Amino acid sequence: xSPFRRVLDARGLACPQPVILTRKALxxxxxxxxxxxxxxxxxxxxxxxxxxxxxxxxxxxxxSGEETRIVIQPPVTSGSDPTSTKSLTDATMPxxxxxxxxxxxSSRTIGRGDDELGALLMRAFLYTLTESExxxxxxxxxxxxxxxxxxxxxHLENLRRLVDLGVExxxxxxxxxxxxxxxxxxxxxxxxxxEITEFLLQGNVLSL
Amino acid sequence: xxxxxxxxxxxxxxxxxQELTGEVPVELIPVPRQIRSDCxxxxxxxxxxxxxxxxAVEILKGHGATGLWRVIELDSPTSRHKEKxxxxxx
Numbered sequence: 001x002s003p004f005r006r007v008l009d010a011r012g013l014a015c016p017q018p019v020i021l022t023r024k025a026l027x028x029x030x031x032x033x034x035x036x037x038x039x040x041x042x043x044x045x046x047x048x049x050x051x052x053x054x055x056x057x058x059x060x061x062x063x064s065g066e067e068t069r070i071v072i073q074p075p076v077t078s079g080s081d082p083t084s085t086k087s088l089t090d091a092t093m094p095x096x097x098x099x100x101x102x103x104x105x106s107s108r109t110i111g112r113g114d115d116e117l118g119a120l121l122m123r124a125f126l127y128t129l130t131e132s133e134x135x136x137x138x139x140x141x142x143x144x145x146x147x148x149x150x151x152x153x154x155h156l157e158n159l160r161r162l163v164d165l166g167v168e169x170x171x172x173x174x175x176x177x178x179x180x181x182x183x184x185x186x187x188x189x190x191x192x193x194x195e196i197t198e199f200l201l202q203g204n205v206l207s208l
Numbered sequence: 209x210x211x212x213x214x215x216x217x218x219x220x221x222x223x224x225x226q227e228l229t230g231e232v233p234v235e236l237i238p239v240p241r242q243i244r245s246d247c248x249x250x251x252x253x254x255x256x257x258x259x260x261x262x263x264a265v266e267i268l269k270g271h272g273a274t275g276l277w278r279v280i281e282l283d284s285p286t287s288r289h290k291e292k293x294x295x296x297x298x
Contacts, residue, residue: 053288120218124238124249131289157235 006031010047011039011067018043019050026054026074033059034072044068046137049166053133101137101204103129105145110208122148125208126158130165136206138168140196141188146175151184159187172196209258210279212294213251213268214239221249224271228253232264242294243277252279265297 008025010018018038025034038044048058051072059071109118110125126148129135139162141149148155149171159169169188176182176190199205213234215221221236228234232253239248251273255264265276277294284291 055286116222117218120222120236120249123236127235127237133287133289 003032004030005033005035005071008034008036010043011037013038013043019046022047022050022072023054026051026056026072029074032073034074036070036072038068038070039066042137044070045166047072099134099204100206101202102199102206103136103139104142104200104205104207105139105148106142106207108144108147119154123154123158126155126162130158130161135162135165135167137166138170138199139188140191140199141169141171141175142196143172143175144179146171146181146185147179149185149187150176150179150181151186153186156186163187170196170199209255209261210281211253211255211261211264211268211297212240212243212277212279213253213273214243214248214275215251215272216274218249220272221251224268224273225251227271228267232267240292240294242292243275 006025008021010021013021018036018040022034022036036047038047044061047070048061051058051070055075057073057075059073060069061071062069105122107118108122109115110121111118139159147153149159149169153159163169170191171185171188173182173190173192176185182190213224215224225234225236228251232255234251234253237250237252239250243250251268253264253268255261261278268276276297278297280293280295281290282293
């Protein structure tokens with residue numbers, strides 16, 4: 001197959017549009033390289049992350065000023081049948097479009113009722129999140145939710161796995177201070193009401 | 209080498225987890241869909257070496273495990289996660 005580069009201009013598009021367009025282009029196929037142009041840091045990270053998840057190779061990432069040009073090479077098939085590239089690309093696409101961007105945990109337990117069961121459900125939830133094909137971009141921790149990420153928490157391993165998957169963990173600073181855990185945040189970083197509110201207002205939030 | 213253990217109830221799972229502290233490293237996880245479709249919890253034991261698996265199985269049985277599976281992890285062509293297969297241990 002002769003090298004053919006398709007260019008996708010995703011400048012000025014709000015998240016998650018760049019990812020959705022990249023996914024669509026990869027599914028359509030018919031090229032050996034896809035160049036995606038983005039001009040937001042979230043667009044750059046999300047497109048690159050998505051391409052990696054879809055089994056593609058990032059050929060290059062060139063930054064100039066605000067813009068980044070990401071060159072994506074779809075998975076290569078061993079056969080020379082040109083249609084095989086498309087079918088493989090389809091097969092490697094996650095079934096679910098990137099949906100939930102933010103998971104908001106405002107308690108150390110899931111739901112109301114027995115606290116022991118609630119804590120158990122939280123462990124099972126965070127473990128399952130680490131196994132997800134489409135993890136969120138971030139997990140926000142508020143009120144007793146911040147204790148999940150504090151020293152000695154049974155959830156640290158799952159939270160660290162999420163960080164390894166590229167998920168950001170943000171803990172409310174005032175809440176850490178209230179629970180006297182300011183210097184005991186073991187995973188993630190301290191955030192504030194302004195930033196947390198901004199993420200909640202961006203939508204695609206799962207609140208537990 | 210991982211071993212998955214299920215128990216009669218959530219309380220039994222929790223009790224086993226507490227009792228196993230220091231004996232076998234275990235992680236509490238939801239019961240995988242491949243094993244049972246209903247909601248529940250299981251313990252995933254990770255013996256440090258393959259030869260420890262047999263001993264782990266005995267310890268888990270001793271703490272009330274009613275179902276035991278050997279977890280086989282294979283690279284997945286479509287996912288960055290490993291594909292897990294569960295082989296019943298009699």
